[in-house]
Amino acid sequence: xxxxxxxxPFIVSGLALGGVYALSGVGLVVLYRATGxxxxxxxxxxxxxxxxxxxxxxxxxxxxxxxLVCVAVAAAVTLGYGLIFGPAxxxxxPLVKAVATIGLTLVLYGLMDLLWTTSGGEARSLxxxxxxxxxxxxxxxxxxxxVIGLAAGVVITVGTGVFLRYTxxxxxMRAMANDREITATLGVPVxxxxxxxxxxxxxxxxxxxxxxxxxxxxxATTLTFLVISSLAAVLIARLRSITLTFAAAIVIGVLHDxxxxxxxxxxxxxxxxxxxxxxxxxxxxxxxxMTQSRxxx
Amino acid sequence: xxxxxxxxxxxxxxxQNATRQKPSLIKAAVIAVxxxxxxxxxxxxxxxxxxxxxxxxxxxxxxxxxxxVLVGRVGLVSLGQVAVLAIGAWVAARLLxxxxxxxxxxxxxxxxxxxxxxxxxxxxxxxLRGLYLALITLMLAGAxxxxxxxxxxxxGGHGFLGYNGSLVHIPxxxxxxxxxxxxxxxxxxxxVAIVMFALAAAHIxxxxxxxxxxxxxxxxxxxxxxxxxxxxxxxxxxxxxxxxGVAGGVLAGAVHYLYSIDFPTQDxxxxxxxxxxxxxxxxxxxxxxxxLYQFLPALLNNWGVSADWLIILFGLGVLQVLTTAPAGLADxxxxxxxxxxxxxxxxxxxxxxxxxRTRPRSAP
Numbered sequence: 050x051x052x053x054x055x056x057x058p059f060i061v062s063g064l065a066l067g068g069v070y071a072l073s074g075v076g077l078v079v080l081y082r083a084t085g086x087x088x089x090x091x092x093x094x095x096x097x098x099x100x101x102x103x104x105x106x107x108x109x110x111x112x113x114x115x116x117l118v119c120v121a122v123a124a125a126v127t128l129g130y131g132l133i134f135g136p137a138x139x140x141x142x143p144l145v146k147a148v149a150t151i152g153l154t155l156v157l158y159g160l161m162d163l164l165w166t167t168s169g170g171e172a173r174s175l176x177x178x179x180x181x182x183x184x185x186x187x188x189x190x191x192x193x194x195x196v197i198g199l200a201a202g203v204v205i206t207v208g209t210g211v212f213l214r215y216t217x218x219x220x221x222m223r224a225m226a227n228d229r230e231i232t233a234t235l236g237v238p239v240x241x242x243x244x245x246x247x248x249x250x251x252x253x254x255x256x257x258x259x260x261x262x263x264x265x266x267x268x269a270t271t272l273t274f275l276v277i278s279s280l281a282a283v284l285i286a287r288l289r290s291i292t293l294t295f296a297a298a299i300v301i302g303v304l305h306d307x308x309x310x311x312x313x314x315x316x317x318x319x320x321x322x323x324x325x326x327x328x329x330x331x332x333x334x335x336x337x338x339m340t341q342s343r344x345x346x
Numbered sequence: 347x348x349x350x351x352x353x354x355x356x357x358x359x360x361x362q363n364a365t366r367q368k369p370s371l372i373k374a375a376v377i378a379v380x381x382x383x384x385x386x387x388x389x390x391x392x393x394x395x396x397x398x399x400x401x402x403x404x405x406x407x408x409x410x411x412x413x414x415v416l417v418g419r420v421g422l423v424s425l426g427q428v429a430v431l432a433i434g435a436w437v438a439a440r441l442l443x444x445x446x447x448x449x450x451x452x453x454x455x456x457x458x459x460x461x462x463x464x465x466x467x468x469x470x471x472x473x474l475r476g477l478y479l480a481l482i483t484l485m486l487a488g489a490x491x492x493x494x495x496x497x498x499x500x501x502g503g504h505g506f507l508g509y510n511g512s513l514v515h516i517p518x519x520x521x522x523x524x525x526x527x528x529x530x531x532x533x534x535x536x537x538v539a540i541v542m543f544a545l546a547a548a549h550i551x552x553x554x555x556x557x558x559x560x561x562x563x564x565x566x567x568x569x570x571x572x573x574x575x576x577x578x579x580x581x582x583x584x585x586x587x588x589x590x591g592v593a594g595g596v597l598a599g600a601v602h603y604l605y606s607i608d609f610p611t612q613d614x615x616x617x618x619x620x621x622x623x624x625x626x627x628x629x630x631x632x633x634x635x636x637x638l639y640q641f642l643p644a645l646l647n648n649w650g651v652s653a654d655w656l657i658i659l660f661g662l663g664v665l666q667v668l669t670t671a672p673a674g675l676a677d678x679x680x681x682x683x684x685x686x687x688x689x690x691x692x693x694x695x696x697x698x699x700x701x702x703r704t705r706p707r708s709a710p
Binding site: 087 | 423470471473474476477478480481482484485486488489492493495496611612615616618619622652654655656657658659660661662663664665668669
């Protein structure tokens with residue numbers, strides 16, 4: 050067992066990573082509750098945004114514009130997909146809706162690999178201005194990007210909680226999570242509420258893509274499949290509670306990074322989200338309700 | 347249930363079904379001709395590059411067959427089938443290095459051990475349904491990939507894992523003595539695939555197939571009809587794991603050297619995409635899917651086209667299948683061709699009729 054001081058820097062990086070996973074997880078849960086779609090292309094659209102931002106950066110565009118473009122691209126693709134395929138698949142099983150987003154993931158992934166070839170290409174990086182500044186707690190160096198990562202997770206979780214609880218749109222989303230048909234009968238413009246959920250999820254995907262490109266790596270494959278870690282958090286929360294999603298995401302992020310200095314386990318650290326999700330899902334009580342068509346969550 | 351009975355009666359009394367005997371005979375003849383062509387003519391025609399590719403097609407047709415049974419017949423979506431294939435390949439490679447047993451025995455053993463692994467996992471995972479089940483298979487596949495990356499495939503080393511990182515001359519994984527050349531091994535792989543297709547067909551046409559169909563349509567209704575849904579779902583998982591395990595065994599001999607980077611988690615996702623595109627409701631779909639998954643990339647590679655276009659195509663294919671053509675290419679292409687044929691025939695008929703009589707086209 051390495052000394053405690055070896056673990057300390059990994060707590061910071063783990064918290065930052067966990068924060069971004071939490072932000073992604075909250076985006077996934079809100080979209081799932083409002084539209085019934087588990088958006089598996091979340092990582093891919095974030096990667097697309099980040100790579101577009103990198104391309105602009107190479108052309109000499111200012112940093113703030115790149116960041117904005119990253120979020121805008123992710124939001125636009127997500128909203129576009131939601132507007133086209135959302136209504137077409139609205140009445141289908143959640144499983145079908147989720148598999149359809151795999152289609153989008155593959156399209157985006159192929160496109161990114163075509164435009165920004167990963168094999169043999171130069172290592173790309175997308176730095177944020179906040180990488181340079183920072184402070185230290187005792188021996189541990191903390192940079193502002195890591196602070197932003199964790200803070201974004203906290204702010205988005207709390208903000209979304211408040212939004213769902215107190216605003217009209219949030220109430221409409223919660224109503225749709227319960228029953229889309231009845232909500233529509235009550236005069237809620239379901240299509241518009243769904244579009245808002247898609248847009249919000251897309252914006253979060255863009256932010257997550259930007260932060261993960263900085264914290265982890267700017268690489269289409271890595272970013273596309275990093276969504277699986279957030280997915281694990283979402284699964285532990287049973288696609289329902291955003292507080293639980295946040296907690297699970299932080300645990301996944303911190304545990305993953307804390308395993309790094311332990312030599313016997315370091316190769317297995319990437320299993321953290323999978324194992325936690327598998328255990329989380331399997332020990333959870335079996336739901337008693339068996340419905341004909343709708344997935345009980 | 348009543349609706350099903352009524353539908354069954356309708357089918358039975360439908361006069362068109364009296365003529366179904368003939369098409370099934372034609373179908374059998376077509377299959378026989380295709381198989382003979384694949385087994386005897388194809389290895390003569392193709393270059394070594396394409397023979398290797400077609401061996402992969404044979405291997406992956408078993409994998410897509412297994413996934414097709416799960417998705418199309420029972421309604422269980424697995425996002426981790428490539429990990430199951432990797433388990434089969436690992437077990438077969440380990441046994442091939444450790445023992446001198448004949449190849450078919452190794453294949454059956456690899457299948458059975460993979461089946462045991464799949465069934466035990468399934469026993470736990472079947473507490474979940476639908477979306478959750480699909481995602482947990484993705485998680486398990488991810489975990490298996492990570493373990494494989496550390497454990498590595500056997501390369502003739504000693505110990506349980508059979509891996510020796512400092513080995514300089516890595517022995518190739520052996521092939522059966524009757525099929526040591528590439529064309530012979532291709533035939534061998536096709537024959538194994540035929541046996542697996544027959545095994546799946548035997549299941550689909552008998553009691554388990556009927557139980558699966560009931561479960562796919564509605565699990566509560568199947569339960570109400572007295573079907574042991576857990577048993578039959580497990581059965582399907584066991585069959586799919588067995589077939590995939592055998593496919594892994596064939597793959598081990600085909601490539602001679604196995605590396606964990608050849609089984610990434612994302613391939614399971616692509617595999618589901620091509621399986622859906624090929625069509626999950628017919629066995630032809632499995633063959634189409636394997637061709638899409640292995641033959642098309644080899645073809646494009648030969649032409650110098652990036653494989654990324656294929657990934658994009660697969661993505662679009664999934665979206666198209668889910669929105670408009672649930673039965674995939676295996677169903678859509680023949681139907682569209684038939685429709686085209688009818689259209690052409692009616693066009694030519696109306697033209698010949700138009701020549702005979704000068705009736706205005708806009709007449710009601």
